[in-house]
Amino acid sequence: MFKRPAPQASAKAWLVGGGIASLSAAAFMIRDGDMLGSDITILEESGVIGGSLDGSGTPESGYVLRGGRMIESKYLCTFDLFASIPTLDGTGTVTQEILDWNRTMQTSSKSRLFVDGERRTTPAFGLTEGHILTIERLGLEPEAMLGRSTIADQFDPAFFETNFWYMWCTTFAFQPWHSAVEFKRYLVRFAHMVGGFNRLTGIMRTVYNQYDSMVRPLRKWLDDRGVRFETGTRVVDLEFTHRGGGDAVETIVIEKAGIKDCIEVRDGDYVLVTLGSMTEASSLGGMDAVPALKGKADGGAWQLWQNIAADRGDFGRPAVFADHIDRSKWVSFTTTLSDPTFLDLVRDATGNVPGEGGLVTFPQSSWLASIVIPHQPHFIGQPEDVTVFWGYGLSVDALGDFVKKPMSACTGREIMVEIMGHLGIVEQADRILASANCIPCMMPFITSQFLPRVHGDRPQAVPAQAINFGFIGQFVELPDDVVFTVEYSIRSAQAAVAGLLGLERTPSPVYKGTYDPRVLFKAFLALHDVGQHTPERVLDAV
Structure with missing residues (x-):
């Protein structure tokens, strides 16, 4: 049987992609794997570190955020990582800053929906008994039985006119043609939040945008430890070799300033690759300019995944996610x-x-x-x-x-x-x-990770026969957790690092509120539009 070799003290690591997954992987290698920061190199195609957690601009030119990620208390891997990362001002950890901030600035929407020029406070979900039964069925049905079915395959058309759908789909960016499996995962993963969903109770925010509040402190922590960042470096391919019953990356093919080069990967070194990108080929417009619609040829992330997966069934199927821009933009x-x-x-x-x-x-x-x-x-x-x-x-x-x-x-x-x-x-x-x-x-690819998929479309964080490499980011398979979250990227990084380095410290299990009768009772009441009228003391007695 194949056995992954033990880590070597002289090991170096090459991380492809400069998003939160790679930054987190570098931190876990240093914190949990005792690697030297100076032995870790992050290769990033663009000139900016942070990936989809971006934040840029000036008051004069205008600020830009491609998106904003919500946080909640059960993001166990995120809070674990950032409990080790000081804030930029050094007054505490990023985790403590987030927790303290959200005790002061608690989300409580008085206008989750705005209709006919007026706010709707705690809008009723408006679900029929049939809709509720379908939601409950999806929570129990095995993913394999759902296959590539869509949300629209599971519900009647009236469901997509309910307040529940309007609030659910805009909070998480779901479309009716998206994966029923991903929809199911969200229902289960956030069951504990359904009771306060029409006021967004439990949603947590960072003090500033996520780039300033999370990426910058993490980047500084890595800089202080000597991690090397090579921007403007596109990884175009990986060359593999078969040895010792397993597979190993032996060469990283890069392109920098239009010139191709190779990085030789020694025995004992590690390679982690961020697969795909939800913000690949993004295009900005302006006050009087329309943003252009680009495609996967306008960046290197999707092409790299296609190259390495071309002859490998265990590396996933990137076309499932990248070839349907009309359904992911x-x-x-x-x-x-x-x-x-x-x-x-x-x-x-x-x-x-x-x-x-x-x-x-x-x-x-x-x-x-x-x-x-x-x-x-x-x-x-x-x-x-x-x-x-x-x-x-x-x-x-x-x-x-x-x-x-x-x-x-x-x-x-x-x-x-x-x-x-x-x-x-x-x-x-x-x-x-x-x-x-x-x-x-x-x-163009912002919700590509929600497109209908089946087992095998996303690879494992560490494929079974991988000697020195792993995959991270939104397009790897992590049981139970949900994509389109910071937590998923960080969990993928922790899983890949722990698997490759043979660490005892592995990601905390995903919180499963569906095993808590109180969570299920509150969700049941909310789905029937009676939860918000039930005194908390009654709920506490359950």
């Missing part, structure tokens, strides 16, 4: 404002101060648009007289309700007009537009 936008009028109007309309309410969705929007007003400042160094908010639309090819164009064909100015239309902002519209810099972002 949507548009986000970040608006920088130098006038407080817009945020003041939203505060008064929604009943929430910035940072308190979370996602506000417009279910009547043809684009199915939502906005988030974070606590200000949202960027380190953001001036007091500048504010930032973020939003996105799921139905980007539908005609707008106020701007009769698809969201995918709209400038930042037109997106602002559409959002203000749904908020009922008329008199102040010109003043707001004069101070706004709205930058839209087209992301």
Whole structure:
């Protein structure tokens, strides 16, 4: 039987991709595997470290966030990692900062849905008994039986007009044609949050955007320990050899400044590869510019996965995720404002101060648009007289309700007009537009990880015959946990590092609230639209 060799003291590690998965893997190698930071090199195609957890721009040019990731208390791997990472100011750990911040700024939406120009506080889910029975069935049905079926295959059309669907799909970015297996995993993984879902109770935020609050402290920790970052370096292929009953990477083929080169991987070294990318080929527009729709040829992540998986059945099937842009794309936008009028109007309309309410969705929007007003400042160094908010639309090819164009064909100015239309902002519209810099972002692969899949479409973090390599990120298979989360990337990194290095410290098991009768009881009440009316003392007695 194949046996992976024991770690060597002189081992070096090559991590492909500069996102949160690689950063976390480097940290786990140092913290848990006793490797020297100077023996770890991260290879990143772009010029920026952080991957999808980005945050950039200036007050003058406009801030940009492709997305924002929510956190919750059961992200055990995330909090484990960041309990070891000091904040930028060195006053504590990142984990403690997040926990302290969310004791002060607790999410409690008074306007999860905004309908007919008015906020809806604790909107009823509106599910039929048939919908609830289907949800309960999905929670129990084995994934193998669901196969490549979609959410639409499981529910009648009326389900997709319920408040539950509007809130669920916009919180997590699901579409009816997405995987029923992934939908099931979300139902089970977040069962403990269903009871407060219409107020987003339990959702946690970082003090600033995730790049400033998570990536920058982690990068500094790695820098301090000598980890090497080689940006502008595209990995185009890996060359494998078969030895000792297993397979090993022996060469990393790279391209830098248009010149190909090779990195020789010695016996005892490690290679971890981030597979795919949900933000690959992203394109920015501007206040008067439309973002372009690009494809997998506009970056190296998908091509690398295709190259290494071409003749390997255990390396997954990248085409399942990368070849359906029409079903994985949507548009986000970040608006920088130098006038407080817009945020003041939203505060008064929604009943929430910035940072308190979370996602506000417009279910009547043809684009199915939502906005988030974070606590200000949202960027380190953001001036007091500048504010930032973020939003996105799921139905980007539908005609707008106020701007009769698809969201995918709209400038930042037109997106602002559409959002203000749904908020009922008329008199102040010109003043707001004069101070706004709205930058839209087209992301062709943003929900590619939700596309229908079966076992084997995603590889294991450490394939069975792998001697010195593993896979990390959103496109590896991790039982029970859910993609499109920071937790999934960090868990994949911890699993791969523990498997390759033979560590005793492995990822904490995924929290399973469905084994807790109290969680199930609260979810049952909520699904039947009686949970919010039940006194907490009654729930506590169960």
